[in-house]
Amino acid sequence: MKILVGLYCLTCMSMLRAQRIGSSRRICGSDRAAPEIKLGGMFVEQGMVQPYRDAVIEANYRSGQSLEIKPLDKVLKNVSPENIVRSMCEDLVKKGVNAVIYGGDEDNVKSTLYVKQIAGELGMPILMAGGGSSEILHSQVSVFIPQSE
Secondary structure, eight states, X not given: OOOEEEEEXXXXXXXHHHHHTTOSSOSSGGGGGXXXXXXXXXXXXXXXXXXXXXXXXXXXXXXXXXXXXXXXXXEESSOOHHXXXXXXXXXXXXXXXXXXXXXOOTTOHHHHHHHHHHHHHTXXXXXXXXXXXXXXXXXXXXXXXXXXX
16 A cells, blocks of 8 residues: 655645745744655655645635646646645545545644545545644654555
């Protein structure tokens, strides 16, 4: 089973704040562990998801317009955060990812619902790790071990 590890909150306001103050470092603590996380599945660097995260920020300002996601050579029409998340999940399925460990905040209702709904529609099992996910993702304990097929 291939698993995407380290998919973070896609509509986090701290990302907007980080951009506004000109900092390249994300403020949210869950980002710190992203490159090192491995939980018994496919190791995926944060860079695989980053273009989508940046696109979601754009979509918040340009709802309904076309949006080009340059690193992926993709153009989405009538853009919204939801259809960006859908596009991302579909791309991950094509790459063989069939389960998601999602590290978004439970109280970030929009991104939580989008990821739960869309991953569910695509048949991707999902482990929710709320509260910035730091307790689970920074832990040395493997919280999700796939059964070998």
